[in-house]
Amino acid sequence: MNILGIETSCDETAAAVVRDGRDVLANVVFSQVDLHRPYGGVVPEVASRSHVTSLPDVIREAIERSGLGWQDIDAVAVTYGPGLASSLLVGLSSAKALAMRLGKPLIGINHLQAHIHSLFIGRDSPDPREVCPFIALVVSGGHTCLVRVEAPGRYVLLGQTMDDAAGEAFDKGANMLGLGYPGGPAIDRVARSGRADYVKFPRGRQLKDTARVGGLDVELCCSFSGLKTSLLYYLRDHPLSGERSEVPSIAASYQEAIVDTLVDRCRSAMRGERCLAAVGGVSLNGRLRTKLGDYAKSAGFRFLLAEPQYCADNAAMVAGLAGTGQGVSGPDVMSLDVDPNLDVA
Numbered sequence: 001m002n003i004l005g006i007e008t009s010c011d012e013t014a015a016a017v018v019r020d021g022r023d024v025l026a027n028v029v030f031s032q033v034d035l036h037r038p039y040g041g042v043v044p045e046v047a048s049r050s051h052v053t054s055l056p057d058v059i060r061e062a063i064e065r066s067g068l069g070w071q072d073i074d075a076v077a078v079t080y081g082p083g084l085a086s087s088l089l090v091g092l093s094s095a096k097a098l099a100m101r102l103g104k105p106l107i108g109i110n111h112l113q114a115h116i117h118s119l120f121i122g123r124d125s126p127d128p129r130e131v132c133p134f135i136a137l138v139v140s141g142g143h144t145c146l147v148r149v150e151a152p153g154r155y156v157l158l159g160q161t162m163d164d165a166a167g168e169a170f171d172k173g174a175n176m177l178g179l180g181y182p183g184g185p186a187i188d189r190v191a192r193s194g195r196a197d198y199v200k201f202p203r204g205r206q207l208k209d210t211a212r213v214g215g216l217d218v219e220l221c222c223s224f225s226g227l228k229t230s231l232l233y234y235l236r237d238h239p240l241s242g243e244r245s246e247v248p249s250i251a252a253s254y255q256e257a258i259v260d261t262l263v264d265r266c267r268s269a270m271r272g273e274r275c276l277a278a279v280g281g282v283s284l285n286g287r288l289r290t291k292l293g294d295y296a297k298s299a300g301f302r303f304l305l306a307e308p309q310y311c312a313d314n315a316a317m318v319a320g321l322a323g324t325g326q327g328v329s330g331p332d333v334m335s336l337d338v339d340p341n342l343d344v345a
């Protein structure tokens with residue numbers, strides 16, 4: 001089964017060809033990061049326009065690199081949510097047109113489930129049936145949640161951020177520190193030469209008096225907007241000097257607060273569990289990887305990460321998940337609409 005995957009939920013225009021859910025024949029990602037850099041964040045209108053102009057070439061390149069012909073493609077898989085509505089629309093309508101033209105089935109894929117599937121693509125990746133049940137920390141620019149994957153295709157949302165995603169906290173923090181966009185990699189880099197105990201930023205737990213919020217256990221939910229405000233106030237009270245020698249330590253302290261919050265929520269989720277995984281763009285963060293890895297080692301459970309090229313947004317995870325039989329398909333799939341607020345389960 002050769003599946004062409006298409007991903008346009010945010011600011012990466014991506015296409016991939018994956019065989020049997022795991023064997024990646026081609027994985028093409030066109031990043032729009034240079035287009036959004038002047039604005040310090042993703043501008044939805046700019047993103048969708050760029051998807052329109054780039055997607056045909058990105059798809060063509062994926063087919064070429066796969067070494068297959070159009071006739072070898074057995075299905076077209078596409079992300080239909082969650083994400084930016086106008087960006088999702090470009091991918092979904094292109095995928096519908098392609099599937100119709102090729103006379104092949106269309107498969108609608110949930111972006112969060114695809115991030116989780118990124119653990120299972122590539123030659124050396126484990127078999128999901130052997131890993132389940134496990135806890136997945138999904139951390140990206142748009143999402144932060146904890147999911148229990150009970151069996152392939154069976155997801156339970158345990159907790160999520162009440163406001164900003166972890167990646168957003170990195171991006172906005174980096175912006176305030178003058179480190180540019182995207183902020184996650186920039187903070188990760190400069191923090192290596194800083195002291196993480198330089199500023200004591202809050203690791204606030206949300207809604208202390210409430211046990212459950214929106215049906216979710218508050219112990220498994222998080223919030224990053226207070227942390228962002230703390231950085232703003234810190235910088236107001238301690239303006240950066242011309243030399244900016246304090247930036248690495250402020251960045252390291254800020255990063256440590258985000259990472260500590262995520263590790264703490266994972267600890268709460270891991271009671272009675274055997275395996276933890278981290279997926280999404282923020283799972284590339286060096287400090288998060290170290291701290292989660294150390295915790296897993298000391299607690300004696302398995303810790304999984306996706307291969308680096310499958311952590312941030314890509315279409316291999318989309319085609320891969322579709323190859324396992326998951327996703328929306330069937331006679332009504334051509335009337336599938338984008339769902340910007342789609343939940344993981």
Ligand code: KG4
Pocket residue numbers: 010139140141142143166167168170171182183184185188280281282283284285286311312313
């Ligand atoms: O998964 P992704 O590509 O897109 C979404 O689905 O949102 O994640 C992008 C996010 C951005 O916020 C970026 O700053 C963050 O991942 N990121 C990182 C690192 N690399 C990317 N955050 C922290 N440390 C990194 N090394």
Ligand code: ZN
Pocket residue numbers: 111115140141280281312313
């Ligand atoms: Zn994503």
